[in-house]
Amino acid sequence: MDFFAKSIEVLQTLVIALGGGLCVWGGINLLEGYGQDNPASKSQGIKQLMAGGGVALIGMILVPLLSGLLSTGG
Secondary structure (H helix, E strand, O other), X not given: OHHHHHHHHHHXXXXXXXXXXXXXXXXXXXXXHHHHOOHHHHHHHHHHHHHHHXXXXXXXXXXXXXXXXXXXXX
């Protein structure tokens, strides 16, 4: 079971990093949209920012629940 625990820890780190990267990318697009006064870029930036936050939240909350799911299996 140590393998599964390490795997879930790595998966959690990857999901949080992916969400963080998406947040940063969305923030850059949002600031670029404000700089150029471009409503489409602002909209895309805020969507990416929120999506990245959601992915990071999933990584923090739901991925650790996998360890409980796998440990009760058998």
